[in-house]
Amino acid sequence: MMDKKIDCLVLGGGAGGLAAAAEAARHGANVVLLDREPAPGGVLDQCIHHGFGVHRYREELTGPEFAHRLVTELERSGAEFLGKRFASLVDVKRRRVSTLGPSGYIHFQPSRVILATGARERPFGALGVPGFRPSGILTAGVAQRMVNVDGLLPGRRTIILGSGDIGLIMARRLHLEGVEVVAVLEQRAIAGGLTRNVVQCLDDFEIPLLLQHTVSCVHGTSRLEGVTVGEVDRQGVLIPGTEQYMAADTLVLSVGLIPDNELVSGLVPTDKATGGLRVNSQMKTEIDWLYAAGNNVIIYDLADWVARAGETAGQFAAQAALGESPPPDSVPLETGANIVHMVPTALADTNAACLLLRVSEPIANGSLQIEGLKPRPVARARPSEMIEVELSEEEISELCKRERILVEIVSHD
């Protein structure tokens, strides 16, 4: 079969990919967007709760509504969508992407590729918890799909392990569906998800959040019957004598999302801290023709930011594909005190850029210090909530004169 030559190929039809494809097409590029699912929308379609679009559309939307807006933008942009199509191979040398779908293989030779492959959930097996392996243990995302898309309930009495946002949202969802939610267990001393989710999903329904607790053993040979729950110290080590049995037929896991970059594993450099692809402020990876946007770069807290990252990637990928702007030089951005995650990892000399940061320890009051710029005040920063920093054209051109840029957060508590 002949290779299909296009300007931009976007892999993944979630918030990042939809926004990227639409933006690239608006810049005049010939764009194809692929997804493994029949229809675009990605994980948004199972997120029937509110809280989407506040930044992008100045409206509070549900996930499917947010997806619908993005899909409408896509349709107007002229980008082509192909569903049920799985990208199986990226050949970096030949700049070729092989994809499989019900009509067979299609090989693309795109000028630029935007990877918007999102994230996957850390599975139970990866935790190495001892005990039996009964049915009734599932990730929060699977539970969400079952309940919200397929209309099925995964059990009658559940414990939720991990307090990531999807876990918190599913605690509420399952409670509202009549499932008894015994407790949410969190190994760390603070919740993993957004504060607003702890309040709106747990506190409002009197669902207990047990901090510094974990599951230490699984019981039940066919279906889950219960779990042993114990307290852990600050290092996450089980404290002897604290273990108790809790009956439950379902264990829902929200123990972390992992940027999904299997397709380019070993081909494109990733960031040790985020586990995502390293990108500059144009969302270009360290491979010249590959761009990336979304949860495969860093686990975002809001889909709005994902869509915005997608737009950035779409714009610069399209301009590069059309030969409009030569890629500018980038200056490495380095994380210093109290910053655990930062995107991008390099600053390109363009007219605007946005830094997204996560603190490693919560602070009430402090300042963000970007080497070479005036400090900016930071109030109430928590690891679960991203800090967004806009850089102006003047600041960027100032920073781009440096060899490297150190970014730190200093506490004034």
Added chain:
Amino acid sequence: MVKIAVIGAGVVGALIAREACKYEAEVHLFERRSDVGWGITKANSAIIHAGFHDTPGSVRARFCQPGNQAFPALCEELDVPLAHCGGYVLAFTPQQKAELEKLRYHGECNHVEGLVVHSPDEIHAREPNVSPDVRWGLWSPTVAITEPWALSIAATENAVENGLILHISEEVTGLRVDRARVVEVETGRGAYAVDIVINAAGLFADRISAMAGVDFPELFPRRGEYILLDRRLRGFVNSVLFPAPTRKSKGILVLPTIDGGILLGPNAQDLKHDAKGRVDTTSSGLREVEKGARKLVPSLSFAQRVKTFAGLRPETVQRDFVVGTTHVQGFLQAAAMRSPGLTASASLAPWLIGELATAYTLERKASFQGRRKAIPKPSELDEDRLHDLIQRDPRYGHVVCYCNEVTEGEIIEAIRRGARSIDGVKFRTRAGFGRCQGGSCSARILQLLARELGADTRDVPQNEPAAWIVSGKARDDG
């Protein structure tokens, strides 16, 4: 016509049943569980041993090396994966070196070919991640790996094509013996007049034996815990790495799996006679596996862990197989198939059925057709063949399990071939076997099973019927 009942559809029973189908006989295969290969077969190291571990003169030694030699043709006929990766027994001390020499001697007695002791440089050339402290390695080129569950599935499928009557979810509850001759098999569903019963009941072989009034050595489960690492680590180890064996077992190994993962384990905990369901893992056991594996390969990263699990091996104090005829006419043993039971099954099955054929003057069945084709795997086909396959059935182009690139076509074919549960699909296609452990595909496979079987999703289990997945409908006011 002679009626043969095989009890237990693990790899041993399935291969025996298939072998029996080569003759003019009515062959029944009884399995108490809901699918084939769900006992010992599905949770072991999946190694085709060379035969140097077994004491010369033992029953194990008698069947292991010939089994190893029989495997390539068997896997070729049944279209089951087999990889001749070779194996090393690693020695770190002069005492362990002495063990190596003993194994080499045993191997030579057992007709194992190609055994050679390698220096650290030779070992590291092949296995750069083996501990720098290693001093000698016994290299055995005939060690191989396979997928035992795939073999039991393939053998059963092929046997059914050749006339086998398969009884799934049908536990044998009694045997009737009349004048020292087995005459009937009783199950929860009925009674079957038989001439021959072959006991391949794995952990429950003692119970079946007792039903026939035949003594059996005390059979106890030896639990082995395993850790599976991501196939992203493909190539981190290339061959099966054994430590020098202890009196009890072959020790904790590090080995590749057929689909590119790395398997660590097993430890060896002897459980009580009645603990035959204890496939739970323990924190101490998993730590033991980590420690044992690190002795051989210190740089292993457990962050790449995909899953942990435990399997049970059927052990006796004699530490040997119990096979062949008994004082009850027509009642034969294929039992206590502890390691290297998987390897030995390939030579035991033809031997056992050959003996029966002679004793009962069974005629060869002219219509027997021994070749079975595996479910096509688009991820392993070249593009032209895949194109033809998709032309016939576009569902082979629709990927459902993203980690292992398993398509809707494969899943539907697995259901057509007998999968009735999520695990049934998993063991036939590897869907859900990958790093996300079914996170993205299990809900879709549930829907496909319900659709293809015309069942309510509430009635589709993970494996056994009691392992339900769906409790009810959401927003169900009724």
